[in-house]
Amino acid sequence: MKIPRIQPATRFLGAIFLVAVFAASVAFFYPAARANRPSAAQEKEAARATDQSTSLNDQTDLNVTVYNSNLALVRDVRNLTLPSGTFRLKFMDIAATVNPATVHFRSLTDPEKLGVMEQNYEYDLLEPAKLLHKYVGKEVTLVRTHQESATTKYDEINATLLSDNNGPVWKIGNDIVTGMFAESYRFPEVPPNLYDRPTLLMSLENSGPRKQQVEASYLANNLSWNADYVLTVARDERNADLDGWVTVTNNSGTAFHNAHLQLVAGELNRVQPPAPMPMAAREMVAGKAAAPQFQQEAFSEYHLYMLGHKTSVEDKETKQISLLQGSGVPVAKLFVVDGQSHYYRNQQAPGAPLKDPVLVYYKFKNEEKSGLGIPLPSGTVRVYQKDSRGGILFAGEDHMNHTPKDEEIDIHIGNAFDVVAEHKQTDYKHVDTHTWEFEFEVTLRNHKDIPIVVEVNEPIGGEWEMLSSTYKYTKTAAFAAQFNVPVAKDGTSVLKYRVRAKW
Numbered sequence: 001m002k003i004p005r006i007q008p009a010t011r012f013l014g015a016i017f018l019v020a021v022f023a024a025s026v027a028f029f030y031p032a033a034r035a036n037r038p039s040a041a042q043e044k045e046a047a048r049a050t051d052q053s054t055s056l057n058d059q060t061d062l063n064v065t066v067y068n069s070n071l072a073l074v075r076d077v078r079n080l081t082l083p084s085g086t087f088r089l090k091f092m093d094i095a096a097t098v099n100p101a102t103v104h105f106r107s108l109t110d111p112e113k114l115g116v117m118e119q120n121y122e123y124d125l126l127e128p129a130k131l132l133h134k135y136v137g138k139e140v141t142l143v144r145t146h147q148e149s150a151t152t153k154y155d156e157i158n159a160t161l162l163s164d165n166n167g168p169v170w171k172i173g174n175d176i177v178t179g180m181f182a183e184s185y186r187f188p189e190v191p192p193n194l195y196d197r198p199t200l201l202m203s204l205e206n207s208g209p210r211k212q213q214v215e216a217s218y219l220a221n222n223l224s225w226n227a228d229y230v231l232t233v234a235r236d237e238r239n240a241d242l243d244g245w246v247t248v249t250n251n252s253g254t255a256f257h258n259a260h261l262q263l264v265a266g267e268l269n270r271v272q273p274p275a276p277m278p279m280a281a282r283e284m285v286a287g288k289a290a291a292p293q294f295q296q297e298a299f300s301e302y303h304l305y306m307l308g309h310k311t312s313v314e315d316k317e318t319k320q321i322s323l324l325q326g327s328g329v330p331v332a333k334l335f336v337v338d339g340q341s342h343y344y345r346n347q348q349a350p351g352a353p354l355k356d357p358v359l360v361y362y363k364f365k366n367e368e369k370s371g372l373g374i375p376l377p378s379g380t381v382r383v384y385q386k387d388s389r390g391g392i393l394f395a396g397e398d399h400m401n402h403t404p405k406d407e408e409i410d411i412h413i414g415n416a417f418d419v420v421a422e423h424k425q426t427d428y429k430h431v432d433t434h435t436w437e438f439e440f441e442v443t444l445r446n447h448k449d450i451p452i453v454v455e456v457n458e459p460i461g462g463e464w465e466m467l468s469s470t471y472k473y474t475k476t477a478a479f480a481a482q483f484n485v486p487v488a489k490d491g492t493s494v495l496k497y498r499v500r501a502k503w
Contacts (some may be wrong), residue, residue, distance in 0.1 A: 096253025
């Protein structure tokens with residue numbers, strides 16, 4: 001019997017038929033094979049589920065260095081167990097105000113074998129409004145309540161969120177619903193791109209040991225500090241006690257527990273300095289401050305103050321720590337009159353003198369023998385003084401700049417109530433083309449029950465020489481002269497001086 005020969009085209013069609021039959025049988029016996037293929041979102045969620053994570057529970061050391069320019073350097077050390085190869089690490093519990101460009105991550109155990117390939121800062125935090133917005137196009141369960149026979153009943157409605165722009169738009173069945181009130185929403189899961197806390201997400205490659213100690217350092221904003229001082233002047237105004245306090249304000253979005261705290265004072269140059277944060281102030285007038293707790297050292301062109309023990313600073317907290325305590329600091333009280341060019345004429349009342357405020361200062365020196373002698377960071381100095389009954393009264397305040405050791409400090413507390421100063425120009429003479437002579441009169445009246453000395457600073461223009469004066473003068477600058485004028489209690493002193501000037 002002769003077997004018919006199959007043509008090539010027939011064999012090709014037969015092969016296609018067999019493949020189709022096999023595919024159909026696979027689909028029949030394994031219908032879930034195609035349906036279970038993960039979507040891109042599911043693959044991302046699966047990758048997220050396998051991410052390594054680290055929180056404050058792994059932290060072994062924490063250093064926070066705060067600058068007086070609303071900036072802090074954070075060094076966070078943790079003990080981790082890491083897999084080999086390439087993986088992702090969620091580094092949680094960092095400051096929400098971190099500058100991602102400043103993050104530096106390294107292994108302290110074996111830095112050559114743990115490398116960072118990529119890092120992201122995830123700050124889209126889990127909030128009710130954001131969670132709802134992430135479910136646009138998805139189904140959500142709406143929970144509503146109603147009263148039935150004095151019992152609260154709960155109704156659950158499945159709805160698809162079509163839009164969340166200025167309010168949600170729902171699809172319930174075949175209806176489009178807006179303005180629907182619900183007591184709560186139920187979501188099946190948290191979207192993979194929402195985080196419960198600020199997180200650094202890093203892609204790492206580890207060829208070293210599994211157990212390693214790592215360090216993450218970064219700069220963060222909204223951490224700041226300032227100094228506040230309390231100067232308590234004795235009744236006789238010859239000495240005072242100076243207490244210094246450090247005020248640390250944390251608005252970084254995270255707490256720092258059991259941290260080594262360091263403070264840096266100085267004018268730090270930054271490319272884009274942030275706006276200064278309002279600082280809380282501490283007014284301490286009763287009792288004595290604790291012993292100084294900071295150790296000070298020079299650092300570049302700044303000064304570093306290191307707290308001698310660990311401390312914690314909670315988020316949204318202001319913490320105050322004693323900086324220094326000086327007792328029996330010698331002080332001097334100054335009465336100062338600063339003349340200005342408009343004293344030469346009184347346009348409103350020609351011939352009448354012009355009254356000038358008499359400024360009051362307390363002056364002291366930042367020296368070691370007075371219990372001071374360390375570089376004092378800038379801050380507000382609040383002055384208090386005892387009254388006749390021993391009570392403490394507020395006498396004024398002033399801002400103090402950064403002050404090195406052995407430098408003098410002048411604190412302006414206000415203007416004198418019982419001391420009056422009047423200026424008047426009494427003579428004007430044109431000598432020649434470029435020469436003039438002027439004569440001035442400064443009257444000082446003291447209504448206090450003690451004698452005082454008033455420092456009078458007079459501006460003098462041109463190339464000048466003093467022709468006469470009723471009190472000794474000092475040429476304090478090319479265009480200024482200073483007179484120290486004593487005034488008896490309930491007395492009056494008149495300073496007269498004549499100047500020849502050339503222009």
